[in-house]
Amino acid sequence: MADGQAKLKQDLKSLEKFYEASMVLSGVGDAMGYKNGEWEFNFIGLNIHKELEQLGGIGNLKIKLNDWKISDDTVLHLATADALIAKGDKNDDEALFSEIAFKYKRAVARDMAGRAPGATTTSSCSQLLPDRPNGYRIPFNNRGGGCGAAMRSMCIGLRYPDVDNEICLNKLIKISIESGRMTHHHPTGFLGSLASALFVALAIKKVPLKKWGSFLIDILDKAMLYVKETGYFVNENIQAWDYFKTSWEKYLDIRGIASGDGEPKFPENYGVEERDQFYKSLAFRHWAGSSGHDAPMIAYDALLASGDDWEKLCKHGMLHGGDCDSTGVIAGACFGALYGYKGVPSCNYKYVEYHSQLQKAGKKLLDLASKDNYV
Numbered sequence: 001m002a003d004g005q006a007k008l009k010q011d012l013k014s015l016e017k018f019y020e021a022s023m024v025l026s027g028v029g030d031a032m033g034y035k036n037g038e039w040e041f042n043f044i045g046l047n048i049h050k051e052l053e054q055l056g057g058i059g060n061l062k063i064k065l066n067d068w069k070i071s072d073d074t075v076l077h078l079a080t081a082d083a084l085i086a087k088g089d090k091n092d093d094e095a096l097f098s099e100i101a102f103k104y105k106r107a108v109a110r111d112m113a114g115r116a117p118g119a120t121t122t123s124s125c126s127q128l129l130p131d132r133p134n135g136y137r138i139p140f141n142n143r144g145g146g147c148g149a150a151m152r153s154m155c156i157g158l159r160y161p162d163v164d165n166e167i168c169l170n171k172l173i174k175i176s177i178e179s180g181r182m183t184h185h186h187p188t189g190f191l192g193s194l195a196s197a198l199f200v201a202l203a204i205k206k207v208p209l210k211k212w213g214s215f216l217i218d219i220l221d222k223a224m225l226y227v228k229e230t231g232y233f234v235n236e237n238i239q240a241w242d243y244f245k246t247s248w249e250k251y252l253d254i255r256g257i258a259s260g261d262g263e264p265k266f267p268e269n270y271g272v273e274e275r276d277q278f279y280k281s282l283a284f285r286h287w288a289g290s291s292g293h294d295a296p297m298i299a300y301d302a303l304l305a306s307g308d309d310w311e312k313l314c315k316h317g318m319l320h321g322g323d324c325d326s327t328g329v330i331a332g333a334c335f336g337a338l339y340g341y342k343g344v345p346s347c348n349y350k351y352v353e354y355h356s357q358l359q360k361a362g363k364k365l366l367d368l369a370s371k372d373n374y375v
Helices: 002-037 045-054 072-087 093-110 119-125 154-159 166-180 187-204 209-230 234-239 242-255 272-282 294-306 310-317 324-339 355-371
Strands: none
Touching: 002 072, 002 154, 002 187, 002 310, 002 324, 002 355, 045 272, 072 093, 072 154, 072 324, 072 355, 093 119, 093 166, 154 166, 154 187, 154 324, 154 355, 166 187, 166 209, 187 209, 187 242, 187 294, 187 324, 209 234, 209 242, 209 294, 242 294, 272 294, 294 310, 294 324, 310 324
């Protein structure tokens, strides 16, 4: 018995670094891609990479205030994590959803100065009434397909990582959808939340990267069933459902991993300009990474191309033309969950804004997951 307990403690200790790194590197990916708004709103990747060279490359970037402020992405990701920590052990979904809504509303009111919050997120949070029954729900929104839900849900995968456990997987699906449609009540938006949460869960479980996309496609029927069971704007969601799914199926076909088998195929020449062109082709209205389907898709593409090479991940997933803080926050979270801090220069992460809060959130999420035997 003593040996078993010692092994459990050792296993949890080894997992702790991946949980911490997932939260901390999500903040790094956000801050790096945002660069105080200079890079998030730069649509020409070559210009970003030229600036990177002038700054001495990835290995010389000291990600800290005031030059590298985190954006609204990390503030709201922490809000999701804080709500999971506060209510995630009570087995009371309604209380959890109300807490998430409260945390989002408070974060938008208190901590958005200089962080470029999205208009959809800001407007939707003003509609949330967390102290009332079902006050965490807002109406369907035809313009709610942005990436604001996808960029803040990665920690749900840390809380519910056991994708082979039906109860755990159903929790991940339910919470990512409900938290997502608190601001982005459109399948393209809230299914992005599901994708980001799922990918971090798969990273923690060390599922091979090439299988992640097909796993996402496989659980979309479960997501649809949940939406139908809630009875909330069902017809509107069904009518808007296919764009997310068909976009992902098309991407997986391009990479040759629709079945989850084989190795991903990349063009022989896949430089900065080629990536910008490809990312734009995935995007809605050519703003790469700004929608719920393509923010996790670009992060996934960067992970597939980079493996455990942190510098390459940054160049692919955080430094491209378009909404690169939103792709960066997802890519960083997944990298940390897969590889910890492997190959990451300490100057990139030790001083990132809210480092302590991110680190502590990772530890607490692991504690909750372990109590439920999900890790």
